[in-house]
Amino acid sequence: MKSKVILLTVVMCSLSLKIMSQQLSERVRINGYSSFEYENMISDEGEGDPNGSFDADLIDLVINIDLSDKLRFSTDLTWEHGAATEDGRGNVAVEYAFPEYTVKDWLKFRVGKMFTPFGIYNEIHTAKPAFLAVKEPLSTNKPNKFGADERFYPRWATGISVLGNFMVSSVEFEYHVQLSNGSQENTNPFEEDDNKEKAIASRLLISPVSNLKLGLSTYSDRVTELDGAGDDTGNRTKVFSFSTHAEYTIGNAGLELEYVSGNTKPSAGGSLKKNAIEAMVYYTFIERLTPYIRYEFLDPNKDIDDDQANMFSVGLNTRIDKNFFLKAQYNSISSGNQNAEFAGVGYSEFQAAIVLGF
Structure with missing residues (x-):
């Protein structure tokens, strides 16, 4: 009798675990991507990599949990550059983590850490299978690595978002408005704000026809100004950036174009204006080979005549x-003598990547 009870208990537990596993698999989706890269500067001098280095660039796990028909939790966990925290190498991060509640397709809410909704690339910059080139454009997405003092907007934000999509006649609209702590130097912006002002980011996408997408993005903030001791002076620097972009495909050919402008106004007066351009054309052969040409331009300070930077890239995906x-991608970089990153020293480099999405 005792052995039958034990057997029955084991069977019941096995059935329960199987049912729970099936329910969990229906609610939880795990995806991700990885990128292994190689970079080598071809020129004798410049800011590229002269050693021809391999880079275990990243592995990301994207987890979505459907808690109900209207509620899901989404997070992206990343390990970059062979992350080994014991050795102080690489980086481990939560790219984003938020619950999303859907009232209707045109009205959704998110709270938590999120990417700033801006332009073409920021929300997909880690998802290397989602775009053609080895890396996202530096001019519009990482201008601080192209000679600018800082980016046009912070990569991440913590706050509240309202977003959705809808149709008007045959035109598709998608919007995203985000209220966040914004950017700051002396506190963790994902934990607390160092002033009462909040940053506002917004993006509107319009698809008048299925093969054309037009976008407008804005970001505004009032950043705390600190004194020499790192204390709040009570003054604020106004930051405003905007972007316009277009993505167009016709048959196997495609065009991508983005313009970004930024204006920083300290309380003491004056302003720093910068702008950037990224343009790319591509064509896909036999559904596998996609050669592309990309051009990038950055003017990090419009009051300085000789600080611009350019990059011309030719690649094959x-x-x-x-x-x-x-x-595989070839880059040619040139700049003015006053550029803070390249100081007028042009160079060329070769980049390659093996990218997997799952």
């Missing part, structure tokens, strides 16, 4: 298998 890509 090869789809080896489903969500598995080999990318």
Whole structure:
């Protein structure tokens, strides 16, 4: 009798675990991507990598949990550059983590840590299978690595978002408005704000036809000004950036264009204006080979005549298998003598990446 009870208990537990596993698999989706890169500067001098280095660039796990028909939790966990915290190497981060509640397709709410909704690339910059080139454009997305003092907007934000999509006649609209702590130097912006002003980011996407997408993004903030001891002076620097972009495809050909402008106004007067351009054309052959040409331009300070930077890139994106890509790219970089990153020293480099999405 005792053995039958034990057997029955084991069977019941096994059935329960199987049912729970099935329910969990229906509610939880795990995706992700990885990128392994190589970079080598071809020129004798410049800011590139002269050693020809391999880079375990990143692996990201994207987890979505459907808690109900209207509520989901989404997070992206990343390990960059062979992360080994014991050795102080690489980076481990939560790219985003938020619950999203859907009232209707045109009205959704998010709270938590999120990407700033701005332009073409910021929300997909870690998702390397989602774009053709080895890396996202420096001029519009990482201008601080292209000679600017800082980016046009912070990469991440913590706050509240309202977003959604809807149709008007045959035109599709998608909007995203985000209220956040904004950018700051002396406190963790994902934990607390160092002033009462909040940053506002917004993006509107319009698709008048299925093969054309037009976008307008804005970001505004009032950043705390600190004294020499790192204390709040009570003054604020106004920050405002905007972007316009277009993505167009016709048959196997495509065009991508983005313009970004930023204006920083300290309380003491004056302003720093900067702008950037990214343009790319591409064509796909036999559904696997996509050569592309990309041009990037940055003017980090419009009051300085000789600080601009340019990059001309030619590349090939090869789809080896489903969500598995080999990318190869040649870059030629040039700049003015007053550019803070390159100081007028032009160079060329070769980049490659093996990218997997799952």
